[in-house]
Structure formats: C-alpha cells, structure tokens
Amino acid sequence: MRVIVIGAGLAGTSTAWYLSQGGASVTVLDRAPGAAMETSFANAGMLTPSMADPWNAPGTFWHLLRWIGREEAPMLLRPRALPGLAGWGIHFLRQSRPRQFHRNTVKNVRLALFSMSELRRLRDELGIDYDGAASGTLRACRDQASLDRAAALAASLADHGVAYRLLDRDGVVAAEPALGPVAGKIIGGIHYVDDESGDAHLFTSGLAARAADAGVQFRFGFDVSAIETKGEAVRAVRGRIAGSDETLNTDAVVLAAGSFTPLLASRVGVRVPVRPVKGYSITAPRGDWHDGPRIPVSDDYLHTAVTPLGERIRVAGTAEFTGYDDRLTPRRVDNLLRLLQAIYPAYAERLDPSVIEPWCGFRPVSSDGVPILGPSSVTGLFLNTGQGPLGWTMAAGCGRLVADQMLGMHCDLKQEDYALDRF
Numbered sequence: 085m086r087v088i089v090i091g092a093g094l095a096g097t098s099t100a101w102y103l104s105q106g107g108a109s110v111t112v113l114d115r116a117p118g119a120a121m122e123t124s125f126a127n128a129g130m131l132t133p134s135m136a137d138p139w140n141a142p143g144t145f146w147h148l149l150r151w152i153g154r155e156e157a158p159m160l161l162r163p164r165a166l167p168g169l170a171g172w173g174i175h176f177l178r179q180s181r182p183r184q185f186h187r188n189t190v191k192n193v194r195l196a197l198f199s200m201s202e203l204r205r206l207r208d209e210l211g212i213d214y215d216g217a218a219s220g221t222l223r224a225c226r227d228q229a230s231l232d233r234a235a236a237l238a239a240s241l242a243d244h245g246v247a248y249r250l251l252d253r254d255g256v257v258a259a260e261p262a263l264g265p266v267a268g269k270i271i272g273g274i275h276y277v278d279d280e281s282g283d284a285h286l287f288t289s290g291l292a293a294r295a296a297d298a299g300v301q302f303r304f305g306f307d308v309s310a311i312e313t314k315g316e317a318v319r320a321v322r323g324r325i326a327g328s329d330e331t332l333n334t335d336a337v338v339l340a341a342g343s344f345t346p347l348l349a350s351r352v353g354v355r356v357p358v359r360p361v362k363g364y365s366i367t368a369p370r371g372d373w374h375d376g377p378r379i380p381v382s383d384d385y386l387h388t389a390v391t392p393l394g395e396r397i398r399v400a401g402t403a404e405f406t407g408y409d410d411r412l413t414p415r416r417v418d419n420l421l422r423l424l425q426a427i428y429p430a431y432a433e434r435l436d437p438s439v440i441e442p443w444c445g446f447r448p449v450s451s452d453g454v455p456i457l458g459p460s461s462v463t464g465l466f467l468n469t470g471q472g473p474l475g476w477t478m479a480a481g482c483g484r485l486v487a488d489q490m491l492g493m494h495c496d497l498k499q500e501d502y503a504l505d506r507f
C-alpha cells in the first residue's frame with residue numbers, strides 16, 4: 085500500500101514510523117524544512133497521562149467570560165477569533181458538562197497510558213536521545229480549593245492506572261528542593277510518579293531519521309494544496325515544492341497537519357472539528373544553576389509549567405483563542421517570565437534576557453478534547469489530529485492506532501472512541 089502522510093510533526097512522524105514497520109510504502113510531506121518545526125517544536129515537554137482531563141472542564145464557560153481581552157489571563161479569548169469558533173465553540177462548551185467531561189477524560193487517559201507504553205518501547209528499541217527524564221511531574225497548589233480539586237482529579241485518574249502521591253508542603257519541597265524559596269506560598273501538591281518529560285523536537289527528529297533509514301521518504305518544503313479524489317476515494321495529493329507544482333498518486337492519505345488539518349480536509353468535504361489554540365514557551369540555558377529543578381513542576385494557580393530539559397529550562401503555558409495569528413505577542417512572553425519569577429525567583433532574576441528563546445505554536449484542539457483518529461467519509465483518507473495540549477504524550481499511541489487501523493491489525497484501544505463519526 086502506498087501512503088502519503090501530510091505533516092511531519094509528532095502525529096505524522098509517529099504514524100509514518102508504524103506504517104513503515106507494517107510494510108507500507110510511506111512518503112511524508114511537510115512544508116517546513118525539517119520534522120517538528122511547528123507545534124511539536126518547543127512545547128512544555130511533559131509526558132503526562134495525569135493531564136488527560138480536557139480543557140473544557142465544568143466551569144470553563146465562566147472562566148472564559150471572565151478572562152475575555154485580559155492579556156495576563158491563562159486562557160485568553162480574543163473577540164476577533166469568535167466568528168471562526170462558532171459551531172466548534174458551542175460544542176466545546178456543551179462537552180464541559182460533568183458527564184461528557186468525565187467520559188472524555190476516561191478516553192484520553194486510556195489513550196495516554198497506551199501511548200506511554202508505546203513511547204517507552206520505541207525509546208528502548210531505537211535509542212533516541214531526547215533529553216528525556218522519568219522522574220514524574222509535580223503539580224504544586226497554592227490554596228486549599230485548588231489542592232482539593234487536584235486531589236479529586238488524581239483519585240479519579242488513579243482508578244484508571246495513573247499513580248500519584250499526595251504531598252503536604254514539606255513533601256513538595258522534598259520532591260523538588262528548588263521550590264524551597266517559595267515554599268511559604270505552596271500548601272501541597274501531587275507527585276505523579278510515572279509521568280515523564282523530554283524534548284518533543286529532538287524525539288520527532290530522531291524518529292524521522294530512523295524512519296528514513298527504514299525507507300520512509302520525507303519531502304520537506306512541500307506545501308500541500310489539495311487532496312484529489314476519484315469518485316469517493318483518495319487518488320492523489322497536490323502541492324508545490326521548490327517553485328514547481330507536483331501531483332503524487334497514492335492509495336491512502338493520513339492527514340496529520342495539526343491545526344491546519346481542517347483546512348485541507350474541508351476541500352474534500354470532510355468537516356474536522358479542530359481549532360488552533362495558541363500557546364507560548366520560553367527556553368533558556370540552565371547555566372550555573374546547579375541546584376535548579378530536577379522535575380517538571382506545573383503550578384495550578386499560575387497555569388504554567390517549568391520543565392528541565394537536559395541543560396535547558398523551559399517555561400510554557402497559556403492558551404489564546406486567536407485564530408491562525410502566529411505573531412509572538414511580547415506581553416504573552418512577558419507573562420511567562422512573570423510566572424517563572426513566581427516559581428523560581430532567584431533564577432528568573434539572574435536570567436540574561438538575550439539568551440531566552442521565545443516561541444509560540446497552535447495546539448490542535450478538538451471540540452470535545454479527545455483526539456480524532458482513523459477513517460473519514462472519503463475512502464482512503466485517515467486523520468490523526470485533535471490532541472490539543474497532550475499531543476506529545478499521545479503521539480506514539482495515536483500513530484500506532486491509526487497505522488493499525490490502516491493495516492487491518494488489532495489494537496487494544498476502542499477505535500470508535502476516537503473516530504470522526506462521533507461528532
């Protein structure tokens with residue numbers, strides 16, 4: 085079977101790997117000059133089944149209303165983005181009702197745990213070095229209400245196999261001594277002991293290199309403009325590379341173009357309820373901060389995460405509904421610096437601004453907060469998207485599930501939980 089995968093981010097590269105292992109002849113097309121140059125480039129780096137709960141949690145509507153237009157808000161809705169969100173937004177809010185939210189969380193946690201076992205297997209088999217660490221993640225809480233919420237979520241995730249330790253203030257500082265200077269502001273937290281972390285760009289580039297060695301053809305700089313069909317079935321992919329138009333015939337297509345998936349899918353009449361939700365990160369060298377953080381810390385109140393990645397520290401967070409506007413807004417970057425200041429003040433104060441690398445990317449968020457995987461109404465057109473804030477955690481599992489479906493192999497997950505036809 086000839087397959088074209090559109091997108092060489094986490095989703096597309098993982099799918100290409102599993103397809104090639106199953107014997108398919110795979111070509112990956114991406115408009116960027118290399119793998120993982122868009123949203124998979126500088127995310128928070130956390131591998132967290134513990135964060136399987138979708139963003140559209142009960143109460144999200146009121147938070148969004150309260151935060152409209154506020155630059156410092158963790159979730160910012162820009163009024164100009166509203167028209168593009170219409171139907172998607174209504175479904176997003178409907179899915180925040182407790183029953184739907186619970187059901188979607190369970191689907192995500194199953195997928196995330198499956199994905200982690202696949203990722204560990206890939207790591208062991210392929211020896212990819214991605215500044216990985218398996219020390220868990222720590223969720224620090226600054227008030228009783230947020231600790232109670234975090235503990236309730238941890239208890240419900242534990243029913244599905246997510247291990248955790250509930251910590252008091254001393255326990256939090258013992259788990260991450262670098263939090264000592266702000267210990268007075270923290271009342272407790274959760275240590276998710278099986279979470280991991282690592283650099284998604286390093287991982288994806290490493291996997292792409294192994295896939296190329298295994299025969300997958302990567303064509304970078306290929307801007308896909310259309311998927312061509314004959315009758316009800318996929319026939320070819322059309323696009324432009326190095327100033328020339330090209331049409332590539334194929335038996336099947338995997339659309340893994342992140343937040344841009346709905347734009348390409350709609351041209352063949354397939355509606356994919358995914359919208360871009362922008363997020364930011366800053367990365368800086370650890371420098372001489374030898375007693376700096378050992379494990380990723382997310383701060384519930386500040387809605388941000390600080391992740392050690394080898395010799396670097398990354399701060400990431402915030403969500404902005406702003407359509408496809410990819411400008412780096414200085415105030416949102418400053419926000420991250422302020423958040424870093426609130427978690428690790430000594431490091432933030434001595435950080436040389438000229439060494440900070442700011443970045444932003446679009447999380448592909450589905451309207452129910454669960455990935456969209458598998459076939460579409462066009463024969464031979466498959467989707468791998470909608471992972472939103474958890475695309476690194478779920479990458480290996482999603483790639484495996486989609487490849488298994490295409491190759492007619494058994495997969496332990498319930499495919500219908502992630503199918504497009506649930507909408």
Ligand SMILES: Cc1cc2nc3c(=O)[nH]c(=O)nc-3n(C[C@H](O)[C@H](O)[C@H](O)COP(=O)(O)OP(=O)(O)OC[C@H]3O[C@@H](n4cnc5c(N)ncnc54)[C@H](O)[C@@H]3O)c2cc1C
Pocket residue numbers: 090091092093094095096113114115116119120121122123124125126127128129130131132284306307308309340341342343344345348362363364365400401444445446447448468469470471472473474475476477478
């Ligand atoms: C600030 C931030 C923090 C995050 N933190 C975490 C985290 O800690 N843990 C976690 O699990 N997840 C995290 N995520 C989410 C995760 O990064 C994303 O879910 C994931 O990167 C999406 O991968 P993807 O392959 O779907 O999309 P992308 O990486 O965007 O890949 C899509 C690819 O498609 C290509 N493409 C698009 N259109 C075309 C076209 N027309 N022609 C050719 N190529 C095209 C693009 O060039 C791109 O390379 C975070 C995201 C953000 C923004």
